[in-house]
Amino acid sequence: MPATHVFVRALAAWLLSATALVACAATPPRATATGNGYVEYDIGNASAPTPGQVQPGLMLVGGGDWPYDAVRWMNERMGHGHLVILRASGDVEAQEEWYRDVGGIASARTFVFSDRSAASDPVVLDAIRKADGVFIAGGDQANYVRFWKGTPVAEALDAHVRAGKPIGGTSAGLAILGAWGYGAMDGGSMVSEDALRDPLNPGMTLVDDFLHMPFLEHVITDTHFSKRERLGRLVAFVADLRARGVNDIVGLGVDEGAALCVDGDGIGRLFTPIPGDAAWLVVPSAPASRLEAGKPLEISGVDVTGVGVDSRIDLRTLQVTAPAFRRTADAHDGKLQVRDAGPATGDR
Numbered sequence: 001m002p003a004t005h006v007f008v009r010a011l012a013a014w015l016l017s018a019t020a021l022v023a024c025a026a027t028p029p030r031a032t033a034t035g036n037g038y039v040e041y042d043i044g045n046a047s048a049p050t051p052g053q054v055q056p057g058l059m060l061v062g063g064g065d066w067p068y069d070a071v072r073w074m075n076e077r078m079g080h081g082h083l084v085i086l087r088a089s090g091d092v093e094a095q096e097e098w099y100r101d102v103g104g105i106a107s108a109r110t111f112v113f114s115d116r117s118a119a120s121d122p123v124v125l126d127a128i129r130k131a132d133g134v135f136i137a138g139g140d141q142a143n144y145v146r147f148w149k150g151t152p153v154a155e156a157l158d159a160h161v162r163a164g165k166p167i168g169g170t171s172a173g174l175a176i177l178g179a180w181g182y183g184a185m186d187g188g189s190m191v192s193e194d195a196l197r198d199p200l201n202p203g204m205t206l207v208d209d210f211l212h213m214p215f216l217e218h219v220i221t222d223t224h225f226s227k228r229e230r231l232g233r234l235v236a237f238v239a240d241l242r243a244r245g246v247n248d249i250v251g252l253g254v255d256e257g258a259a260l261c262v263d264g265d266g267i268g269r270l271f272t273p274i275p276g277d278a279a280w281l282v283v284p285s286a287p288a289s290r291l292e293a294g295k296p297l298e299i300s301g302v303d304v305t306g307v308g309v310d311s312r313i314d315l316r317t318l319q320v321t322a323p324a325f326r327r328t329a330d331a332h333d334g335k336l337q338v339r340d341a342g343p344a345t346g347d348r
Contacts, residue, residue, distance in 0.1 A: 029092045035123055037115030037147075041092045043099045044107030050081030051106070054132050056161065056264035058213060059168030060177065060279075062254030063138060063224045066170065068102050070259035070271035075104040077166035078133030085110040086128075086173075087137035088147060094137050113143070119151035128156040133166045136173030142184045144176050149210045158212050164264070167213070171223050176210055180220040180241060180249065182233075183207035192232025197334040199236040200293040206237060215266040215315035218248040225253035225280055231304065232336040234280070235329055239288040239299050250318060251282030260307065266315040270307050278324050279307040288331075296334035304329050304338065 033040040057077035059070055083105050085094050095108040109131075111124055118124055128134060134157065136144070148154050161167055167177075175181050182190065185205035194201060206220070220241065222234045234251040241249045254260055258272035260279040270279055283303045290298035307313045308324030326341040 032109075033123070035118060035121050037113060037118030038121065038124060039091070039112045039114075040123070041095060041110040041112075042107065043092070043095050044082075044105065046082060046107045046109065048082075048106040050079045050132050052076070052079035052081070054079040054081065054165055056164045056214065057166035058177070058215065058260075058262040058268075059135070059166065060174050060221065060252075060254055060260040060262065060268075061168060061170035062174065062256045062258045062279075063171035064227075064256035066097070067257065067259050067271040067273055070261050071098060071102045072104060073261045073271065074133060074135075074166055074168055075102070078105070080104050081106050081132030082130065083108040083133050083135060084127050084131035085135050085137055086113070086153075087111070087139055088113045088143035089139040090137065094135070098135075113147045116147045116151065119148050119153035125152055125156050128153070128160060131160065131165070133168070134160055135167070136169035136176070138171030138173055140184065141172035141175040141181065142187070144172065145181075145183045145185065145207055145210065149207070154211060161213060168259075174221050174223050174254065176207075177213050178216045178219040178221040178252070179212070180206055180208045180237075180246070181210065182220070182222065182237060190233050192229055192236075192336065193334070195233035195236035196297050196331050196336060198294055199240055199288075199291055199297040204236070204240060206241065215262055216252075219250055219252050219315070222251060222253040224256045226277070227256045231280065231282070231329065231338070232331070234282050235284075235299065235302050235331060235336065236297055238282055238284055238302075239291055239297060239331075242284060242287055243291045251280070253280040253282065255279070260313070262315060268307065268313040268315060270309050270311065272309060276324075277308075279313070281305040281307060281313065281318065281320060282329075283318065297331045300330045300332075302329040302331075303327075303341070 032042040059074045183205045255277040258277040262268040285301040288299040304327040306324035312321045328341045
């Protein structure tokens with residue numbers, strides 16, 4: 001056979017194969033079930049016994065790619081059993097990565113919410129009740145507030161952690177795990193510049209009495225922290241809440257690609273493959289000297305402590321052992337000024 005014909009046949013076979021791969025990639029995943037206000041996807045053996053002991057824990061992921069060591073930590077906490085993933089956008093990407101790429105669990109079920117009515121659906125509630133672990137995906141936290149706050153799903157999540165089972169969240173899923181959260185209820189995403197320039201502007205939509213997680217009763221969380229320069233807005237969140245009388249509130253930001261994993265005793269350790277990434281503990285030393293609508297925030301002496309891979313944080317006492325850094329932040333005239341607070345040695 002002439003070489004030209006061989007090449008043409010090989011090229012045709014390659015094009016056919018590539019076309020088939022593209023078609024497969026473009027095919028939407030098939031839902032296991034569709035209910036009132038949700039779609040469900042499953043993977044694995046949901047009837048298999050949970051292999052190990054289930055233990056309490058929090059996996060607080062800052063967004064972006066998961067650190068797989070943190071996911072493996074979560075797997076161990078859930079006894080390598082059955083995971084439920086909750087989300088309000090997307091479909092199977094999280095369960096596919098968790099089950100196929102990381103592995104180590106018996107099954108995963110994903111519920112994608114599109115309406116508040118799903119938060120009372122018995123199938124959804126039964127799945128959360130039976131889950132060994134729950135993970136809340138990223139997206140838009142305003143949807144979680146609208147779909148779940150004050151519903152049986154919120155009650156089921158609280159009951160899940162009271163039963164000594166682990167829960168995690170990433171990005172928007174982490175934003176709602178604190179006692180207070182930035183709800184993004186106006187459809188935007190608050191940037192530090194705007195928060196510092198006017199800490200009481202209409203976009204500062206802070207939400208409370210939603211979920212009630214152990215060791216986060218005095219915490220407002222934030223995500224994508226360093227990459228999106230969110231220290232300024234977290235300082236403003238905390239200053240606002242303290243002015244409202246929430247005197248023990250502190251901020252906890254987690255860098256993108258990092259996860260703070262907290263055990264049943266409230267001790268957290270950081271997982272990240274990215275050198276220098278951290279969780280950021282933000283604690284004011286005094287009230288804001290000015291917190292008025294339409295005027296820049298004025299606050300001095302905000303303690304900022306980094307929790308690195310070699311650190312440990314006790315969320316019961318807010319003590320950080322072997323901090324990655326210690327800094328002090330001041331907000332003046334709409335600008336955040338940050339300086340080193342001394343060597344990052346010893347405890348906070």
